[in-house]
Amino acid sequence: MFENLKFLVVGAGFSGSVIAERIASQLNERVVVIDSRNHPGGNSYSDSDAASGIECHRYGSHIFHTSFDKVWTYINQFTQFNHYQHKVLTTYQGHVYQMPINLKTVNDFYGLNLKPFEAQQFIQEEAGKAGISKPRNLEEKAISLIGEKLYAAFIRGYTRKQWERDPKDLPPEIITRLPVRSNYNADYFKDPFQGIPLNGYGALFRNLLSHPKIDLRLGVDYFEIRDRIPSSCTIIYTGMADQFFDYCYGPLEWRSLRFEWESKDLQDWQGTAVMNYADADVPYTRIHEFKHYHPEREEVFASGKTVICREYSQTYTPGKEAYYPVNNAENNRRYEQYLERAALMPNVILAGRLGNYRYWDMDKAINNSLLLFEQIRETFENRA
Ligand code: UDP
Numbered sequence: 001m002f003e004n005l006k007f008l009v010v011g012a013g014f015s016g017s018v019i020a021e022r023i024a025s026q027l028n029e030r031v032v033v034i035d036s037r038n039h040p041g042g043n044s045y046s047d048s049d050a051a052s053g054i055e056c057h058r059y060g061s062h063i064f065h066t067s068f069d070k071v072w073t074y075i076n077q078f079t080q081f082n083h084y085q086h087k088v089l090t091t092y093q094g095h096v097y098q099m100p101i102n103l104k105t106v107n108d109f110y111g112l113n114l115k116p117f118e119a120q121q122f123i124q125e126e127a128g129k130a131g132i133s134k135p136r137n138l139e140e141k142a143i144s145l146i147g148e149k150l151y152a153a154f155i156r157g158y159t160r161k162q163w164e165r166d167p168k169d170l171p172p173e174i175i176t177r178l179p180v181r182s183n184y185n186a187d188y189f190k191d192p193f194q195g196i197p198l199n200g201y202g203a204l205f206r207n208l209l210s211h212p213k214i215d216l217r218l219g220v221d222y223f224e225i226r227d228r229i230p231s232s233c234t235i236i237y238t239g240m241a242d243q244f245f246d247y248c249y250g251p252l253e254w255r256s257l258r259f260e261w262e263s264k265d266l267q268d269w270q271g272t273a274v275m276n277y278a279d280a281d282v283p284y285t286r287i288h289e290f291k292h293y294h295p296e297r298e299e300v301f302a303s304g305k306t307v308i309c310r311e312y313s314q315t316y317t318p319g320k321e322a323y324y325p326v327n328n329a330e331n332n333r334r335y336e337q338y339l340e341r342a343a344l345m346p347n348v349i350l351a352g353r354l355g356n357y358r359y360w361d362m363d364k365a366i367n368n369s370l371l372l373f374e375q376i377r378e379t380f381e382n383r384a
Helices: 014-027 069-075 103-110 116-128 138-146 148-163 172-177 200-208 222-228 298-302 329-343 352-356 362-383
Strands: 007-010 031-035 046-048 055-057 064-066 088-092 095-099 193-195 214-218 234-237 254-264 274-277 286-289 306-315 348-350
Touching: 007 014, 014 031, 014 200, 014 214, 014 234, 014 352, 014 362, 046 200, 064 069, 064 362, 069 362, 088 148, 095 103, 103 116, 103 148, 116 138, 116 148, 138 148, 138 172, 148 172, 148 306, 234 362, 329 348, 348 352, 352 362
Parallel strands: 007 031, 007 234, 031 214, 088 274, 234 348
Antiparallel strands: 046 055, 064 193, 088 095, 254 306, 274 286, 286 306
């Protein structure tokens, strides 16, 4: 399988699959893609539940959204999208609120009926009370945006559960993923392009990897075959950077997730795709109900069956799946050491969310793979 091989991609998630597709279709070169799981798609994977026909995102909800024209055009070659627009609700002390924080959240929470211009001033005053001008961590950043009370209700408990640490010990960037709005716009994302692949992520990945020059090998662990890779082969590795180098500078920290699945004989259990749970004493962070991602599958949607899934955050230890990098200063420094080590190996490219130790969404991973492919192409053409 590896004889005379020029390109090996490790990991069949978005990052690896896009690079493999480009190498096969643009360079007309054979590329082997290996993944230790028995399906492609990494953590984006979805398939249909046998009993109900509901498309289930096996590693938690994945809503495709992007502002990159280039990424949208690229991915639309491999799938059509439905018109799903993501909205999130959050439960706090038995009441349901809109998330991200918008005018409805503020009015419901404070029992007010503010107009947008009044809400802007109100939130500014709340935020100003703490007198934080240069936020140094997630807590300070959140308070400087929304004030202590909204922070304590909607952010502190959820964030502690999600990251299992004090929000004071987390980087401020994490919270800037969430907008704060003074109008009634309840959209979770502000990108112009959004949707769920019509036939699911499994079908999307089967298309992405269908080029005859792509040799997909599932259930193959890189660490068991690495001795067989010819030294001239370019390895595009989308796994965890620390594991690649046998943890020689120590492990990088990751967050993992655990899911509890439940099938119910009900048409609709929670009325929406994602319900967050903000209270610190509710052990899970959110509940997914997957049929809401495909209202266009009318028969499945109307049926008397539904599938829900409780999401629990957990510390990553080897053997679990890595989901989120913990990008504090110490971990980032350690990652830099791995990066320097990788720079000494011209045939190894660290790619993707895990290889780059970055909290990227799917579109960012695709964008980076498209950019990376241009570098690979240049090197390849210069060699030829
Ligand atoms: N967050 C929060 N309350 C919520 C939703 C999100 O405090 O109801 C914070 C939390 O720190 C989380 C971050 O915002 O890690 C980013 O949330 P997002 O929904 O973007 O996370 P993802 O879907 O990638 O897990």
